[in-house]
Amino acid sequence: MTEKTNKKDSSSGKKHYSAPALEKGLDLLELLSNEVDGLNIAEITSRLDKSVGELFRMLAVLEQRGYIETSKDNDKYRLTLKMFSLSNRFPPIKRLTSFANPLMRRLSYVIEQSCHLVIYYEGKGHVVVQQDSPSTRIFSVRLGAEAPLMNTCSGHLLLAFSDLEKREIMLNRIPDNHPKPNEKAFQSILNKVVKQGFESIISAQAQGVKDIGYPVFDDTGQIAAALVIPFIGFLDGSQSKDTDLVHENIKSIAEEMSRLLGFEV
CATH class of the missing domain: 3.30.450.40 (GAF domain)
Structure with missing residues (x-):
């Protein structure tokens, strides 16, 4: 079950929720958005301080949905133009x-x-x-x-x-x-x-x-x-x-x- 917490920010008065799986996916997209040549899975896990097990399925789904792709010449993941299109x-x-x-x-x-x-x-x-x-x-x-x-x-x-x-x-x-x-x-x-x-x-x-x-x-x-x-x-x-x-x-x-x-x- 996805963990969800409900906290209130005293400075803004807004409630803050936690959706770990979604946050991991967004972390991946934001990380790759700054890497023109892409990153391999070892570099990604190191940058995000996560294990391969935590990110492997996330990368696979993002690739299936067309948000990221792997280069033909190496094993690096990079963003496609799908987000730009959206x-x-x-x-x-x-x-x-x-x-x-x-x-x-x-x-x-x-x-x-x-x-x-x-x-x-x-x-x-x-x-x-x-x-x-x-x-x-x-x-x-x-x-x-x-x-x-x-x-x-x-x-x-x-x-x-x-x-x-x-x-x-x-x-x-x-x-x-x-x-x-x-x-x-x-x-x-x-x-x-x-x-x-x-x-x-x-x-x-x-x-x-x-x-x-x-x-x-x-x-x-x-x-x-x-x-x-x-x-x-x-x-x-x-x-x-x-x-x-x-x-x-x-x-x-x-x-x-x-x-x-x-x-x-």
């Missing part, structure tokens, strides 16, 4: 991605650059739509990739255009292994982004890339997503679109997305 069935994200795809396809063909759409979730940005450039030379971000809130174009936009209460929650949930804000410099960045209405910074993750992004707002006036272009210049002079045209087009597409979400631009 999260995109959530109505606000599904609504956003349904009309974002054709707009971003149009944008990438006009400016000959890749683009991606980032939403906030649990202390990080998450790429929910990605469109490659039609150019033969491509730089793009993987669909489902995570973006730190600090030192990224999308992170600055998501923080700058959130209200103070939401911003505080977002900052408090930044993972321990992600960069933390320097208060004075951070506030200066947010003020600059709000004043100019966009963010444009040299990428902290990739050399030779300039990230340009604009906010997408929902019907309440809150930022729903950040539309970002990792702009790359060509050394041979074959670049047919300059940054001014990029700004003009990405701003226009971001505003069109906002209108479709009910925001009065």
